[in-house]
Structure formats: C-alpha cells, structure tokens
Amino acid sequence: KAGVTQTPRYLIKTRGQQVTLSCSPISGHRSVSWYQQTPGQGLQFLFEYFSETQRNKGNFPGRFSGRQFSNSRSEMNVSTLELGDSALYLCASSLNGAGLYNEQFFGPGTRLTVL
C-alpha cells in the first residue's frame, strides 16, 4: 500500500504570493491533518479534515486554510506569504473517524521557502 504523498516536495515563493500544497492520504484513510515544522517553533498542528469537513484547528492565522475532497485528498493554501512561513509542511493521514486519536502516518513533507 502506498504511503502518504505530498506535492510538490520543494517550493520557492516570494513574499505576498500565495501557495497551494497537496496531500494524498493512504488509500482508505479518511482523516487528513496538516502540520508546520520549523526549527524555532517545532511541530505545530494546523488543522484536521474528515469527510470533507474541518474538524479541528490549530492557532494559525486565517491566511492558512485547507480543504478536503470526496476522495480524501487534501490541499492546504497559504495566502499573502510572509518570510516566517518558510517551513516544512507535513501532511498526515489516519484510518478512521478517531482521527487525531489514531496513529498519524506522515508524508515526506513540502519544503516551502519564502524569499
């Protein structure tokens, strides 16, 4: 069974631009969550989606948004990019409705650099 895939793997943007990251969960997994990892702030939870609905949300500004499609694939969007948004963005999927209470299977991440 294929693991969680994320595209693109690397991205360079400039301040003020917007970016969309994509995540395909493991087949059959319906919960998808997103995380930001930086050296300074560590691993921080962004949001979790289940059945196309955002169930839980972390403490990030409204510039960070996401969505989930009927096939459980998910996208994350960051608008008006700031230098501080440079980070590794990780997507994780889990099997069922228990979502965050289950084992999280992480993808390889998208490395975003904002210049």
Add this chain to the structure above:
Amino acid sequence: GQQVMQIPQYQHVQEGEDFTTYCNSSTTLSNIQWYKQRPGGHPVFLIQLVKSGEVKKQKRLTFQFGEAKKNSSLHITATQTTDVGTYFCAGISNFGNEKLTFGTGTRLTIIP
C-alpha cells in the same frame, strides 16, 4: 494554551548506553503518542498510551504515561546507531479544541 515540553533538548550517548526523554504537559492529556524523526525524514509513529500509569514496551523501548496523565517518558536500553533521531511526544488535551500538540523534541545522537 496547552504546552508540551520535553527534556533534554539534546542528548549525546555512547553506543550501548541507555537514553531517556521526558515529556511534560501543562494540561491533562487524553492520550500520548510518541514519534521518531530521523534526520531529513518525517515523523514515524512509535506508540500510543491512553491509560493513567500505563507502561508499554517495544523491544528495547519502554514508554510510560504518568498517573496524572500530564507526563510521559521514553526509555531506550542499550542504544544502537539506528536509534539516532529526534523523539517527539504528542498529546490531545482533555479540554477545549482538540488538537494534537507536539512536544519540543529530544534529539539523540549516538557516539559509536
């Protein structure tokens, strides 16, 4: 808001020595999960504990969840070079918005 701290931040051990990382939450947790992230890699799930005072073992790894469900520990016996990486705990608070809060991590390096 909920904070989860881990100590130590870094640990260098000789191969064969034991290693322990401690995880402390500012709030009571519903569960605690442990992950390992190799350099350049992504977090990989190790285990989940849900009961107060629970102890679980995986070969050389021993995980504990505190009685008050606010702290946890991971102990590795006789470290090997394959144990290199950063170990994170993560938990969901019993109260308020459910989010998986990760600890600050402990980076383990092994001296061969």
